[in-house]
Amino acid sequence: MTINEIQNEIIEEFSIFDDWMDKYEYIIEFAKGLPAIDVNKKTPQNLINGCQSKVWLDAELIDGKLSFTADSDAIITKGVVALLVRIFNEQPATEILNTDLYFIAKIGLSQNLSPTRANGLLSMIKRIKSYALAFNSLEK
Amino acid sequence: MQKSIDEIRKDFPILNQKVYGKPLVYLDNGATSQKPLLVINAEKEIYETINSNIHRGVHFLSGEMTNAYENARTTIQKFINAKFSEEIIFTKGATDSINLVAFSFGEQFVNEGDEIIVTEMEHHANIVPWQMLCQRKKAILKVLPISDEGELIISKLDNLITSKTRLLAATHTSNVLGTINPVKEIIEKAHKQNVPVLIDGSQAILHSKIDVIDLNADFYVFSGHKMYAPTGIGILYGKKELLEKIPPYQGGGDMVDNVSFEKTTYAELPFKFEAGTSNFVGAVALAKASEYIESIGFEFIKKQETELLNYATEKMQTVKGLKIYGTSKKKCSIISFLVENIHAYDMGLMLDKMGIAVRTGSHCAQPLMKRFGIEGTIRASFSFYNTKDEIDSLIQGIERIRKMFND
Numbered sequence: 001m002t003i004n005e006i007q008n009e010i011i012e013e014f015s016i017f018d019d020w021m022d023k024y025e026y027i028i029e030f031a032k033g034l035p036a037i038d039v040n041k042k043t044p045q046n047l048i049n050g051c052q053s054k055v056w057l058d059a060e061l062i063d064g065k066l067s068f069t070a071d072s073d074a075i076i077t078k079g080v081v082a083l084l085v086r087i088f089n090e091q092p093a094t095e096i097l098n099t100d101l102y103f104i105a106k107i108g109l110s111q112n113l114s115p116t117r118a119n120g121l122l123s124m125i126k127r128i129k130s131y132a133l134a135f136n137s138l139e140k
Numbered sequence: 141m142q143k144s145i146d147e148i149r150k151d152f153p154i155l156n157q158k159v160y161g162k163p164l165v166y167l168d169n170g171a172t173s174q175k176p177l178l179v180i181n182a183e184k185e186i187y188e189t190i191n192s193n194i195h196r197g198v199h200f201l202s203g204e205m206t207n208a209y210e211n212a213r214t215t216i217q218k219f220i221n222a223k224f225s226e227e228i229i230f231t232k233g234a235t236d237s238i239n240l241v242a243f244s245f246g247e248q249f250v251n252e253g254d255e256i257i258v259t260e261m262e263h264h265a266n267i268v269p270w271q272m273l274c275q276r277k278k279a280i281l282k283v284l285p286i287s288d289e290g291e292l293i294i295s296k297l298d299n300l301i302t303s304k305t306r307l308l309a310a311t312h313t314s315n316v317l318g319t320i321n322p323v324k325e326i327i328e329k330a331h332k333q334n335v336p337v338l339i340d341g342s343q344a345i346l347h348s349k350i351d352v353i354d355l356n357a358d359f360y361v362f363s364g365h366k367m368y369a370p371t372g373i374g375i376l377y378g379k380k381e382l383l384e385k386i387p388p389y390q391g392g393g394d395m396v397d398n399v400s401f402e403k404t405t406y407a408e409l410p411f412k413f414e415a416g417t418s419n420f421v422g423a424v425a426l427a428k429a430s431e432y433i434e435s436i437g438f439e440f441i442k443k444q445e446t447e448l449l450n451y452a453t454e455k456m457q458t459v460k461g462l463k464i465y466g467t468s469k470k471k472c473s474i475i476s477f478l479v480e481n482i483h484a485y486d487m488g489l490m491l492d493k494m495g496i497a498v499r500t501g502s503h504c505a506q507p508l509m510k511r512f513g514i515e516g517t518i519r520a521s522f523s524f525y526n527t528k529d530e531i532d533s534l535i536q537g538i539e540r541i542r543k544m545f546n547d
Contacts, residue, residue: 020160020493025544052485052501052516073515074483075545076490 003095006087007103014107023108027079034082037069048123053077055124059131065090066135068128080109081124088128096132101125142440148525151176151432155525162495165530170315170343170474170521171499172365175429179369182428186421194420195394195411209420212427213410216375219430220360221351224380226409230423233374234342235265237361238309240376240413241338242269244386245359250306252278257300257308257335259284259292260511263315264504266340270309284310286511290317290466294325301333308337312344316503316519317466318449318474320344327356336382342366346523347445347472349438352377364422369429373422376413383409390415436524444524445473452520452531459538461546465517476503476517479538482545484516487538491518494537 001009017023041058048055053074060067068085072078087103088096104110109121149155152174157164166174186208192201194209210225217225231237250256256270260283267281274281282300285293292310301308308330313320327337336358341350346367352360357377364373388395388406392415397405406412433441452475456462461480478484488500501516502509509516520534 021490021540021544024490024493028544052488053483054515074485076486077483 003087003091003099007101010083010087010103011106020108024076024079027083028075029079030082030086031072031075031079034071034078034085035069037071041069042071048120048127053120055081055120057081057124057127059128059135061093061135061138062090065092066096066132068131077120080121084124084128093132093136097129097136143436145444145525145527148436151178152525153177153180159495159497160493163533165494165496165533167520167522167526167530167534168497168499169523169526170366170503170519172371173346173368173523174525175368175370176432178432179425179429182425183370183421186424191421193417205420208424209418212423215427215430219350219427219434220345220375220377221353222377223353227377227380227383229376229378229383229410229413230418231361231374231376231413232372232419233363233365234340234361235269235363235374237359237374237376238265238338238340239269240389241359241361241378241386242273244389244413245307245336245382246273246277248386250277250279253304254279254306255282255302255304256280257282257284257297257305259310259321260286261290261292261314261317261319261508262309262311262505263340263342264506265342266309266311266338267507279306280304283507286319286508289468290314290319291468292319292321292326294322294329297326297329301330301335305333305335308335309340310337311340311342312350313341313347313472313474314466314505314508315343315474316476316505316508316517317468318471318476318521319466319468320470320472322470323357324355327358331356343472343474346433346441347438348442358382364426364429367426367429368432369426370422373419373426375426380409383413388412388415392416394418441524445522448522448526448528448531449473449475451528452522452534455531455535456538459535459542461542462538465512465514473522474519475521476519478514478517479542480546482541484518486545487518487541490541490544491534491537494533494540496534496537498534 037056042056046056046058053072055072057070068089070081070085072081154174190201190204192205194206213228214225216228258267258270271281284297284300287293310326312323323339330337338359339357341360341362345362358379360377362375365371395407395412395415397407463478465476484500488498491498499519
């Protein structure tokens with residue numbers, strides 16, 4: 001599936017919830033389904049420090065596509081990073097670099113985009129794109 | 141006649157609204173308080189009637205505005221019972237006030253090898269400026285520890301103070317634990333060894349009457365926005381003889397007596413410390429806020445807030461796996477807590493969606509978090525305008541989230 005197909009799928013899944021607590025419950029389900037990150041990958045280099053919760057994000061290049069693993073100490077943050085992993089996993093670096101993440105606003109997560117506080121969603125996206133950029137230049 | 145809570149709540153229009161379709165429950169008063177109409181209207185009225193730059197103008201409005209500004213200084217002087225109006229310096233807030241003292245006092249009195257004492261429960265605003273001073277002067281920062289209950293271990297103070305100690309900086313009330321420190325006793329102990337004391341009153345000024353003469357504080361700082369006044373205005377109180385001895389903090393207009401390229405002489409107190417155009421509108425609104433507080437009355441405020449604190453503490457103790465951080469017998473209406481297996485941030489996000497505003501995280505007190513071996517807490521802080529119904533909503537919210545995570 002392409003990145004936008006996955007985004008549309010997520011938007012549709014969230015569209016059935018009109019209550020925020022249900023949305024969170026769904027996000028928590030994603031968190032629980034996120035494959036565990038290799039303990040050795042939970043390094044300071046892989047740590048994205050939001051103000052309030054910690055996120056570890058690692059990427060590898062497998063057959064020209066990026067493979068992400070991640071974790072967080074807060075479960076909602078973990079669920080949010082799981083959504084990003086679902087979208088970007090096994091996508092080519094060029095696609096990742098050119099993505100507009102419209103699903104964030106559509107499912108109501110925009111308020112979590114504040115640059116300095118909270119869960120550092122913005123920092124996570126930046127980190128993913130910088131991995132893509134690095135692997136992209138590696139490929140050439 | 142004493143206003144009822146319903147009447148008081150009408151003074152704060154912001155409280156009467158829904159967020160995410162739920163009635164707003166504002167329990168983040170420790171971060172900033174809401175503003176009564178009296179304060180909001182005071183600012184509006186100034187801009188509609190007498191707004192004009194102060195001190196230097198020759199025209200009518202400038203004179204009116206200057207009078208209002210200087211009257212505000214006198215109002216604050218009386219509010220904290222300072223001896224002289226020139227002991228009241230208008231600043232941007234408590235952080236600005238502390239930075240001023242750390243710079244100016246530091247320039248005059250702190251040298252290599254000297255020591256500054258802070259406490260383990262300080263807000264970053266009362267740590268970092270002193271750390272910067274210590275770096276600048278090659279001085280040493282020492283820390284007065286706290287107990288598991290979240291109380292300062294005062295008995296350790298006598299050994300901590302040495303002949304090298306130049307200043308002690310301590311908070312009046314902890315922004316995380318709610319502990320009300322025995323500052324009068326601390327000041328007395330420090331003074332016995334000739335050490336001046338700065339008290340951060342940001343979390344104390346709104347809960348009970350502050351009398352700087354009775355406390356005998358050398359410096360006392362607070363922010364307007366935490367005491368029902370606008371943001372961007374705060375107070376540095378300093379004893380006149382000390383303020384006179386220390387150099388200006390920032391240079392600019394209004395703080396000078398005579399300027400030439402060869403030499404500049406500085407204005408007298410308090411103007412020496414008020415460089416540039418100060419927030420004169422904010423200053424008047426701050427004075428209005430102090431008048432509002434006095435019209436409600438500290439007796440009523442204390443009674444109401446203690447009742448809310450006790451009610452919330454009692455209810456929280458019935459929640460399975462909930463731990464309160466800060467269990468001193470002398471507390472203001474602040475409760476920090478965590479619930480087993482739930483990250484503070486997760487709890488805060490979910491409470492928000494129920495319309496309940498709390499603060500989560502380290503509350504700008506990372507060393508204190510480290511002391512308790514945690515990353516952060518959830519903090520509910522109550523004002524006299526909060527109600528028991530709102531606390532019930534909080535407890536129901538916590539219970540719902542707890543079940544979601546733990547059942």
